[in-house]
Amino acid sequence: VLLVLGAGGFVGRHVTALARSAGLRVLGAARAAAAPPRGWPGLDLAAGPAAALEGALRAVAPDVVVNCVGATGGDQRRLVAANVVAVSQLLRAMAQAVPKARLVHIGSAAEYGLVEAGARVQESAAPCPVGAYGVTKLAGTQLVLAARADGLDAVVLRVFNLIGPGTPASTLPGRLVRDLRQAQAAGGRVTTGPLTAFRDFVDVRDVAGAVLAAAAVGVGVPEVLNIGSGRATQLAELASSLAAISGAAGVVDAASQGNGSPRSAGVPWQQADISRAAAALGWSPATGLRESLRDMWDAAG
Numbered sequence: 001v002l003l004v005l006g007a008g009g010f011v012g013r014h015v016t017a018l019a020r021s022a023g024l025r026v027l028g029a030a031r032a033a034a035a036p037p038r039g040w041p042g043l044d045l046a047a048g049p050a051a052a053l054e055g056a057l058r059a060v061a062p063d064v065v066v067n068c069v070g071a072t073g074g075d076q077r078r079l080v081a082a083n084v085v086a087v088s089q090l091l092r093a094m095a096q097a098v099p100k101a102r103l104v105h106i107g108s109a110a111e112y113g114l115v116e117a118g119a120r121v122q123e124s125a126a127p128c129p130v131g132a133y134g135v136t137k138l139a140g141t142q143l144v145l146a147a148r149a150d151g152l153d154a155v156v157l158r159v160f161n162l163i164g165p166g167t168p169a170s171t172l173p174g175r176l177v178r179d180l181r182q183a184q185a186a187g188g189r190v191t192t193g194p195l196t197a198f199r200d201f202v203d204v205r206d207v208a209g210a211v212l213a214a215a216a217v218g219v220g221v222p223e224v225l226n227i228g229s230g231r232a233t234q235l236a237e238l239a240s241s242l243a244a245i246s247g248a249a250g251v252v253d254a255a256s257q258g259n260g261s262p263r264s265a266g267v268p269w270q271q272a273d274i275s276r277a278a279a280a281l282g283w284s285p286a287t288g289l290r291e292s293l294r295d296m297w298d299a300a301g
């Protein structure tokens with residue numbers, strides 16, 4: 001059984017859907033008690049009690065747990081609860097209840113923070129996150145790596161900037177799609193912060209593929225794997241591509257100054273070196289940037 005925690009979220013939905021379509025036995029677990037799937041009670045991983053999570057894990061007896069629980073925004077309390085406390089509780093419960101299960105944990109490129117401009121960042125780079133999101137994601141990863149050193153079969157997928165169907169408006173690509181669709185319907189222009197930074201955009205469906213590959217690969221998988229496209233794209237190019245897809249090229253006004261996303265303010269460059277994931281998982285991204293953006297646009301209609 002593949003147990004997907006955070007199955008109602010953006011990444012969790014795609015992982016669950018791909019696992020189902022691949023014919024795997026999958027249980028998508030949500031936090032809300034209102035509509036838990038059969039076999040999962042609905043649990044807030046950051047709130048305990050520990051015995052409830054242990055009991056639920058024992059009942060499901062997963063071979064693999066995929067942790068898609070997390071917070072990408074909100075205040076520091078929320079970030080710490082979802083990205084650190086929930087991870088700590090999960091690790092403790094797995095050690096007690098399902099010590100042989102593999103954990104595939106979703107980390108983030110924000111853990112790296114400032115990296116060398118123009119270069120692909122490798123997993124061996126010293127992480128130096130710049131904001132609360134990256135700090136809490138790094139803390140979660142460090143907890144997973146400590147549990148791995150204690151014997152847990154765990155791997156962290158360090159996921160770069162997500163695009164593709166269902167990308168939430170809390171990200172720049174998701175917000176651009178929403179605002180361009182509004183501009184298309186009601187007229188007007190779309191304004192953004194500065195679009196000079198470069199990011200590595202990866203399709204969420206490719207990330208789901210990497211998760212399933214990490215779930216299936218034999219023991220001895222490296223502890224951290226970058227999951228990105230391997231390309232750096234300037235935000236301005238992303239915006240003009242989306243504007244062109246919307247049929248309203250030239251409608252985006254980018255500020256010349258400002259901070260951009262609080263998740264990565266002050267980070268001008270990110271590009272993943274994905275050779276380790278290719279070697280360890282036989283994985284590489286299959287969806288081109290234009291295809292991802294087109295599918296993202298269509299899915300929002």
Ligand SMILES: NC(=O)c1ccc[n+]([C@@H]2O[C@H](COP(=O)([O-])OP(=O)(O)OC[C@H]3O[C@@H](n4cnc5c(N)ncnc54)[C@H](OP(=O)(O)O)[C@@H]3O)[C@@H](O)[C@H]2O)c1
Binds near residue numbers: 007009086
């Ligand atoms: N989105 C990106 O661009 C991006 C990029 C790189 C890495 N990531 C990482 O990918 C992971 C998933 O992100 P996402 O974009 O899918 O976020 P999301 O759409 O907000 O989903 C997060 C999920 O976590 C659940 N959750 C949060 N706190 C919880 C708790 N205390 N107990 C149980 N469930 C809890 C949420 O449940 P509710 O629905 O009940 O709130 C939701 O289902 C995160 O670790 C994030 O850091 C995301």
